[in-house]
Amino acid sequence: MxxxxxxxxxxxxxxxxxxxxxxxxxxxxxxxxxxxxxxxxxxxxxxxxxxxxxxxxxxxxxxxxxxxxxxxxxxxxxxxxxxxxxxxxxxxxxxxxxxxxxxxxxxxxxxxxxxxxxxxxxxxxxxxxxxxxxxxxxxxxxxxxxxxxxxxxxxxxxxxxxxxxxxxxxxSANLWHSMKEYIDSGALGHIGRVNVWANFTYAAILNPAMDGPVPKGVDFDMWLGPAPKRSFNASRFHGSWRMFWDYGGGLLTDWGVHLLDMALWGMNVKDMPQRVMAAGGNYVYPNNFAETFDTLSVTYQFPQFLIQWSNMTIESGPYGRNYGLEFKGTNGTLIANRESWEVIPEAGKLEAKLVKPSNNDxxxxxxxxxxxxxxxxxxxxxxxTNGSFCAKYAHIGNIAARTHEMLTYDDAKHTFHNKAADHFITPSYRNPWKL
Ligand SMILES: NC(=O)c1ccc[n+]([C@@H]2O[C@H](COP(=O)([O-])OP(=O)(O)OC[C@H]3O[C@@H](n4cnc5c(N)ncnc54)[C@H](O)[C@@H]3O)[C@@H](O)[C@H]2O)c1
CATH class of the missing domain: 3.40.50.720 (NAD(P)-binding Rossmann-like Domain)
Incomplete structure (x- = not known):
């Protein structure tokens, strides 16, 4: 070159x-x-x-x-x-x-x-x-x-x-690259399950708000763009849009793509899962204005392990971490989030380990x-291609929860072979926008 x-x-x-x-x-x-x-x-x-x-x-x-x-x-x-x-x-x-x-x-x-x-x-x-x-x-x-x-x-x-x-x-974080190397070394033994969780309250607890006039200086029609036409509502706008299906996918797409990426990368997953099962709802705050789920569990099934996603609007979480991942292997458990990764040995089978970030990712x-x-x-x-792969995992989880169906996505044929789920694959763009 x-x-x-x-x-x-x-x-x-x-x-x-x-x-x-x-x-x-x-x-x-x-x-x-x-x-x-x-x-x-x-x-x-x-x-x-x-x-x-x-x-x-x-x-x-x-x-x-x-x-x-x-x-x-x-x-x-x-x-x-x-x-x-x-x-x-x-x-x-x-x-x-x-x-x-x-x-x-x-x-x-x-x-x-x-x-x-x-x-x-x-x-x-x-x-x-x-x-x-x-x-x-x-x-x-x-x-x-x-x-x-x-x-x-x-x-x-x-x-x-x-x-x-x-x-x-x-x-681009050294922390996650070193975690990946450690998992690839096989030290954890056979990993049967990866738990991934994100417990955040930001933009998730929205009080019902009335539609109102479009604020001065805002081109709301352009903000909506390809999404369906509707009147302005401040609780569906800057920042909080991520909790409404027309604009975002809740915590599973917001944090899920970051964390599921690490789970899929760590487990060398290159294809869609065999099966996806999910359930979610607004259980913590039943009057929540948000459409996406304040409580959601998704199970991605593979031939030799499960990856499980969970989000809640209660900010405590396992190991004192409100978000993170846990790779459960026969020799030990690796716990990770952006602050560190650490290994908890299974009955003395491994050295305990703690690694902290060393660069500005x-x-x-x-x-x-x-x-x-x-x-x-x-x-x-x-x-x-990787952004697409992770985003599809997140969307498939949401679609399984929204349809109450156990799903298998056929990525080559672009179908779930399930009418209710296929409905969510392609959004219909509002005129004059075209996909
Ligand atoms: N990588 C990360 O860690 C990370 C963190 C936060 C957000 N994000 C992502 O960043 C994106 C933005 O999120 P945010 O929290 O900044 O949202 P935001 O609502 O705070 O900001 C979005 C901005 O886009 C503008 N906008 C909307 N439609 C537009 C259009 N058609 N043309 C020009 N401007 C338009 C809005 O007016 C607003 O200023 C999202 O996709 C979100 O998922 C990534």
């Missing part, structure tokens, strides 16, 4: 290679790698769509990569947009152009990268449009709000040869993305 090629020529070349079906090498970037210096002529221009919370955090770390400029911001809330533009000017010395419609940004030739920090129901449309406009994409997790949208996004990234990083930053994740955009010969730390 000739690294002296100009960046734009290189982007064109890679896109052509991928469109022609030529596979570029698949090297996983060393997560601790530090960014290379860049020539002034080789800057990368980035634009953020969805500026309120996580998208801004993503942009702030991406801007730490040498040679990066923030040229545009987009949000449907003009108050958030102008505050973030002022903050961008203060932080990085230049006020980015501001937009209320992301499609105007995609028309700009000088934008290389789109960061998607919108609610989940928008990820697919913006990402597919960005890929087809020749932009590389950093898209927040979960990859999409439905199974069919995940497939559409993977197809678009491959068709247009784009670099995509999914915001599952645990994939989010910064390394954004650096890894930028390196991949520059080089175009290596796979991102969380490629779109």
């Amino acid at each position: 000739n690294y002296e090629l100009t960046r734009r020529a290189f982007l064109r070349q890679s896109a052509t290679a991928l469109a022609a079906g030529i596979l570029l090498p698949n090297t996983l970037y060393a997560v601790t790698g530090s960014p290379r210096p860049v020539a002034a002529s080789d800057r990368l221009n980035v634009a953020l769509v969805g500026c309120r919370s996580m998208g801004w955090y993503d942009l702030s770390d991406i801007m730490k990569y040498p040679g990066t400029s923030c040229v545009a911001l987009c949000d449907i809330d003009s108050g958030i947009l102008s505050n973030r533009a002022a903050e961008a000017e203060k932080n990085w010395g230049k006020r980015p152009a501001c937009y209320g419609d992301y499609r105007r940004i995609l028309e700009r030739d000088d934008v290389d990268i789109i960061i998607i920090g919108t609610p989940d129901h928008w990820h697919c449309k913006i990402a597919v449009d960005a890929c087809s406009a020749g932009k590389d994409v950093y898209v927040e997790k979960p990859l999409a709000n439905s199974i069919a949208e995940c497939d559409a996004m993977v197809a678009a990234a491959q068709r247009y040869g784009r670099v995509v990083q999914v915001g599952q930053q645990q994939r 989010h910064l390394d994740h954004t650096n890894n993305f930028m390196e991949c955009v520059k080089r175009r010969d290596m796979q991102t730390a969380c490629p779109i």
Whole structure:
């Protein structure tokens, strides 16, 4: 690979290679790698769509990569947009152009990268449009709000040869890599079950609120986008949208993609589970305004083990951790969350172990993305195929709970062979938006 090629020529070349079906090498970037210096002529221009919370955090770390400029911001809330533009000017010395419609940004030739920090129901449309406009994409997790949208996004990234990083930053954490190595060593013996839990109350306990007028400066129709038309309700809007099916999937998609990713990776799972069984409801707060479940259990069955998901709106949890994973092996139990992983031996069969994090996973994740955009010969730390895989696991769990059916998803044929469950695979987009 000739690294002296100009960046734009290189982007064109890679896109052509991928469109022609030529596979570029698949090297996983060393997560601790530090960014290379860049020539002034080789800057990368980035634009953020969805500026309120996580998208801004993503942009702030991406801007730490040498040679990066923030040229545009987009949000449907003009108050958030102008505050973030002022903050961008203060932080990085230049006020980015501001937009209320992301499609105007995609028309700009000088934008290389789109960061998607919108609610989940928008990820697919913006990402597919960005890929087809020749932009590389950093898209927040979960990859999409439905199974069919995940497939559409993977197809678009491959068709247009784009670099995509999914915001599952645990994939760039030394902590989780060392956990994976330990599990792969076989020290835990046979692992018969992995328990995964997330007990959080944020945005989960919502008091019933009346619909009301759209706040000044908010383009609510654009916020709804492909989701069904409805009147404005503050409890279904910024931040709390994740607890309503049209926009998100509750804790199973919000935290589930991070934690199930570690369970599936740890157990080397590459396919859909044999069976999924689930049950959920709003049992802790029966008057909860949220549609998603404040109490949910999902069992994913495999030939030799189970992976079990559980979420609750009561914040205590096993081992004093309100979220985490537990790999139960014949020689010992490994417990993990973002603060540490540790091993509790089974009757003296192993050494006890405690490992703490040793890097800034989010910064390394954004650096890894930028390196991949520059080089175009290596796979991102969380490629779109992995984002899709984990998001499908989360959606299948929710679908099993919503249909009260035991399900098997046939990923090749895109069906559960079950009419009630198949109904949830593809959302119907509201006109004029098309999937
Ligand atoms: N990786 C992580 O650890 C992590 C953490 C938190 C959130 N997230 C993900 O980040 C995404 C955003 O979550 P959040 O908590 O920041 O949500 P948020 O509601 O706080 O912010 C979303 C922003 O997107 C804007 N927006 C909505 N539709 C838009 C559109 N069509 N065009 C432009 N702007 C639009 C909103 O006005 C708002 O400013 C979600 O997908 C969420 O799952 C990831």
